[in-house]
Amino acid sequence: MGKTTPKITKDTTIQEALALGGASFDILGRYFGPGCLACGAAAFETLEMGVISHGLDQSKLSELIKELQAVADHQDPQKSGASSSSRK
DSSP states (O other), X not given: OOXXXXXXXXXXXXXXXXXXXXXXXXXXXXXXXXXXXXXGGGGTOBHHHHHHHTTOOTHHHHHHHHHHHHHHHTOOTTXXXXXXXXXX
């Protein structure tokens, strides 16, 4: 039984998105800034809340979701967590 690909939505928390590893760090840092990645609010703040609280246009939310979904779609189900060999 294979691991299912997570579905990224406006209700996905920043922490859940970070758990994708790989490019998710760069993507979230580009949208929200690097400080957001270590913020305690990442555990409960959703992508939608992040867009609003960072003063971004609502149209950025769909772009962010598409970028993060692409990361989720290309995860290797045999690997868990971020690996130093997966960094580019």
